[in-house]
Every structure is written in C-alpha cells, then in structure tokens.
Amino acid sequence: MSPEEQKAQEYRERAASKLFSGRVDFLLSAPQLKFLPEPTVPEIAFCGRSNVGKSSLLNALTGRKAIARASVTPGRTQELNFFEVGEPTLFRLVDMPGYGFAKAPPKVVEKWKRLVRDYLRGRQVLQRNLVLVDSRHGLKDVDREMIKMLDESAVGYRIVLTKADKIKKSELDKTVAAVSAEAKKHIAAFPRVHVTSSEKGMGIAELRAAVIEDALGADWADS
Numbered sequence: 001m002s003p004e005e006q007k008a009q010e011y012r013e014r015a016a017s018k019l020f021s022g023r024v025d026f027l028l029s030a031p032q033l034k035f036l037p038e039p040t041v042p043e044i045a046f047c048g049r050s051n052v053g054k055s056s057l058l059n060a061l062t063g064r065k066a067i068a069r070a071s072v073t074p075g076r077t078q079e080l081n082f083f084e085v086g087e088p089t090l091f092r093l094v095d096m097p098g099y100g101f102a103k104a105p106p107k108v109v110e111k112w113k114r115l116v117r118d119y120l121r122g123r124q125v126l127q128r129n130l131v132l133v134d135s136r137h138g139l140k141d142v143d144r145e146m147i148k149m150l151d152e153s154a155v156g157y158r159i160v161l162t163k164a165d166k167i168k169k170s171e172l173d174k175t176v177a178a179v180s181a182e183a184k185k186h187i188a189a190f191p192r193v194h195v196t197s198s199e200k201g202m203g204i205a206e207l208r209a210a211v212i213e214d215a216l217g218a219d220w221a222d223s
C-alpha cells in the first residue's frame with residue numbers, strides 16, 4: 001500500500017468506526033421468511049458453521065458487548081436476526097443461524113437450512129455475505145456447500161477467518177494460504193481473506209470499512 005492509499009484507508013476506517021459507534025439497534029428475529037422486514041435498505045449477512053463466531057463478530061464490529069447474543073452452546077442463533085445501522089437506517093446486518101450443527105434434530109437443521117437458502121436466493125437487498133471460517137479449522141465440507149450455494153445465488157461474499165487469537169502465527173499463515181488458494185477459484189472479485197479476532201480486535205477496523213463499502217458503495221466515506 002502506498003502512503004496515500006494508507007491514508008485513505010485510515011480515513012475510511014475512522015469513518016466506519018464513527019458510523020458504527022452511532023445508532024445500532026436490534027430490529028427483529030425472523031424464524032420464517034414471512035417475518036422478514038421490508039427490503040428497504042441494503043443488507044449484509046453473516047453466515048458460517050455453528051460456534052464459528054458470527055454473533056461475536058457482529059458485536060465486535062458494532063463495538064457492543066452483546067447486541068447479538070454470543071454463546072458457548074453451538075446452535076444458539078436459530079433465526080435470522082436483523083440489526084439496523086445509522087440514523088436514519090443506512091443498512092442492516094443479519095446474524096444467521098449456524099450451519100452444520102450435528103446435535104440438533106435433523107428436522108430442525110433442515111428448517112434452518114431452508115430458511116437460510118431461501119433468504120440468500122431471494123433477498124434483493126442482500127449486498128454481501130460474510131462467510132466465517134474458524135482459523136484453526138480452515139474450510140470444511142459444510143463451508144464448501146455454503147460457498148457453492150452462494151456461487152449459485154449470485155450474491156458476492158467475503159471469507160472471514162475468526163478466532164485468530166487462538167492459534168500461532170505460523171499456523172494462521174498456513175490457514176490463510178490454504179483458504180485463499182481455494183477461495184480464488186470461486187471469488188474473482190474478492191480474493192482477499194480477512195483475518196479477525198473478535199476477542200482481541202484484530203482485523204475489526206478494516207472489516208468495518210469493508211462491510212460499509214459493501215453496503216453503501218465504494219465512495220460512501222466521501223459523501
């Protein structure tokens with residue numbers, strides 16, 4: 001990055017932090033498609049395996065301790081949870097139920113899967129998906145299944161590694177390389193893999209700016 005680009009990035013990150021430190025409100029929980037809010041503003045969705053850290057990342061991005069419930073029990077988030085950012089509302093963040101949760105009854109898993117799939121396929125205002133992947137585990141088959149679904153749905157996505165504080169730098173580098181190599185086969189436009197820790201704040205400022213850019217467009221910070 002050139003010094004000018006570095007400066008522009010710092011400016012975007014500061015603006016993003018300011019936006020997220022303003023209004024962020026929980027809007028509603030949708031257990032079924034018919035309960036979705038009116039598609040009036042852009043949406044960014046957080047998906048990934050159960051327990052990967054979706055709710056925690058949402059808390060970290062918004063600088064709130066527990067706006068999205070985070071839990072030690074996998075499968076805690078069971079509905080699509082909508083959060084509104086900005087006053088008036090500029091965009092929404094959507095905390096999704098985790099996929100690949102083996103301990104839930106198959107019927108329940110099937111219900112979540114259908115809800116997520118229908119949302120991803122049919123939501124006109126959905127601008128980007130964040131696909132969260134545990135830094136320690138890398139891509140698993142359930143993630144690949146999800147990515148395939150996203151490839152079919154034509155909604156772009158970013159891959160976000162979570163819990164980066166839990167492993168050594170050398171291990172982290174290996175996961176980043178492996179996930180990047182695989183992601184490049186799918187996402188021509190977004191070959192970068194974000195590395196984050198909601199616990200330590202790593203990568204959060206940068207992801208904030210990226211999320212707002214996805215929602216509002218590249219020149220959002222200039223207006």
Ligand SMILES: Nc1nc2c(ncn2[C@@H]2O[C@H](COP(=O)(O)OP(=O)(O)OP(=O)(O)O)[C@@H](O)[C@H]2O)c(=O)[nH]1
Nearest residue numbers: 051052053054055056070071075076077098198199
């Ligand atoms: N060390 C560390 N722990 C984390 C991090 N992010 C999340 N966790 C922990 O991982 C567990 C699961 O986090 P959640 O945010 O509830 O995960 P989720 O993806 O929303 O889970 P479901 O809603 O069940 O799908 C919690 O115990 C969090 O405290 C992180 O960056 N670092």
Ligand SMILES: [Mg+2]
Nearest residue numbers: 054055069077
């Ligand atoms: Mg959750």
